Amino acid sequence: MLKKNVWLLFLLVFMLFMAACGNNDEEASSDTNTETTPATTETTESDPPAEDPPADPIEIEFWTMQLSPTFDDYINGVIADFEAQNPTVKVKWVDVPWGDMEKKILAAVASKTAPDVANLNPQFASKLAELDALVNMDEMVPADVRGQYFEGVWKSNTFNGKTFGVPWYLSSQVTMYNTKIFEEAGLDPNTPPATFAELFDASKTIKEQTGKYGFYPPLDGSHALETMVMMGVDLTDEGMTKATFNTPEGKEAFDFFVQLYQQELIPREVLTEGHQKAIDMYQAGELAILSSGPQFLNIVKENAPDILAATKTAPIITGKTNKKNVAAMNLVVPKQSEHQQAAVDFSLFMTNGENQVKFDKIVPILPSIETALDDPFFNELPADPTPIDEARIVSASQLRDSEVLIPPMKNYEDLKTSMNEALQAAMLGELTVDEALAQAEAKWNEILAQ
Incomplete structure (x- = not known):
């Protein structure tokens, strides 16, 4: 039961719904148990002071x-x-x-x-x-x-x-990594990647030396958008009325995912399966790095104690902004x-x-x-x-420097989906990076104008 509840508790599933405003009544009065003021200053045994009934x-x-x-x-x-x-x-x-x-x-x-x-x-x-x-x-x-x-x-x-x-x-994401895979790949198990550039290089080395994957970027949630922000991409203008990510920084972010996929440095399943697949691969010893909240190690502990024993933790991997995400x-x-x-x-x-x-x-x-x-x-x-x-300890230590990178946005699900669809089209080679960014930009401007 703990495994199920911890997993469900921290899935950042963003659900859509409407609401109607109700009445805005005042708060009920608090409990009172005081004597009423007598009609005269005298009281007798036959005429005791009355008390209000408790509310x-x-x-x-x-x-x-x-x-x-x-x-x-x-x-x-x-x-x-x-x-x-x-x-x-x-x-x-x-x-x-x-x-x-x-x-x-x-x-x-x-x-x-x-x-x-x-x-x-x-x-x-x-x-x-x-x-x-x-x-x-x-x-x-x-x-x-x-x-x-x-x-x-x-x-x-x-x-x-x-x-x-x-x-x-x-929940503040951290970098949890399998030291045995690092050693097998000839990487220093005490020096995990701290930036996306270092992550790319480590993933390449791990794939070449072990045949395993360095990491798994889940594209079913907000991971791509959060990565873009950490790489220095501004998603919209201040008023959230216009897309602003079709820039050199936006192109660099898209190209990061495209190159990882086309060089086969990340699993094919990233296009069809989400974060649960990353956890499954990590606890199976097929994935070197798991970027997630520490709570997911409870699942690894239950299903793969040998993998947990080989796990070390480092701060979240980030970009040139040094921004860190918190859910x-x-x-x-x-x-x-x-x-x-x-x-x-x-x-x-x-x-x-x-x-x-x-x-x-x-x-x-x-x-x-x-x-x-x-x-x-x-x-x-x-x-x-x-x-x-x-x-x-690692997660708590970075909390003061963390923030919710994707603020509440109108029609967020549609925005997220259109970005992920454009990115995946570029990863599959159906669109160039420039074409994918332009497609996402047009769609975002359409949605933001609603």
Whole structure:
């Protein structure tokens, strides 16, 4: 069960959906248990002061994606702590399989029964933000509290100048590599590639010397776009109204993938299979480098402990910008909520430093609260550390310099798909790099103009 949940938890699947704005009612009043003012200053045993009956607790509904049953104890524990500190609020937790979230949210919003708090990623949540269906966290969250979160991660939840979510847990990619394959190829196992140029050279050496592949760039998600940004490509203008990637930097990025594919330095499957294939090949000993979040080493540990034992970790491979990517999950509050303040309060409680550190010690993820990184768990290796321990330290060490490289964008799925289709056409030789870039540029301008 852990293997399945960890895999599903960090697949950055960006789902599309619409939403309708609901009513924006005021928060229910808090519990009171005070004496009423007597009519006179005298009281008698036969006429005791009257008391207001305690107010009924309000209930807020909290939706998560694929966290139950693996994390039942943790989530229920946080809810119990929140309710103990907020006796007028009860939290109803509903866990939704990630594949069902889109249709369930659609149905709930259409019937004006949306949850009070929902666990989504920035691209997913931005679809609701497009419709102004989420509360503005810049207005609901005090400035001193906002400042506790990583600035770049907080900004990743911004659309049209409004912040639509509170950052929850993060995953920062690292370079995990098989030292035995490096040694077999004659490469220094203590000096993995740090740049895309070095990665290209290492992949060539590994293929020539071992017949294995250096790495696997999954093209089913945002990998190509993130790589372009790290290589110094500006995808759009500041207003996101026009494509700006048909440049020498854009051509260099496209050519990087084209040359890897046409020189057979990456598997043919990159055009048809995604990140799961990269994990399968790495744990089978057929792939030297796995660029991913450290949490995926749990899968390797379960299925291929010998490969895990040969694994070392280094910072994420990047380009001349030295930019590093981080994936974020957040909590949002729909405007339909009748208890917005309680929903925001719960979101801040769920994501506070103490609760995040507790969660991070259960599953290899990272906190969105900056001071949480001061916990020794993120910067001190235990005695006899495992490769998973080492990956955690490397991942945490680069978090302050990481950011969400692809911000929420309108019609993002269409933009991503058109870029990947153009890139794959160039890799297959159906278009030249120049033709592929021009095709993607035209399509992006068409989509951005909608």
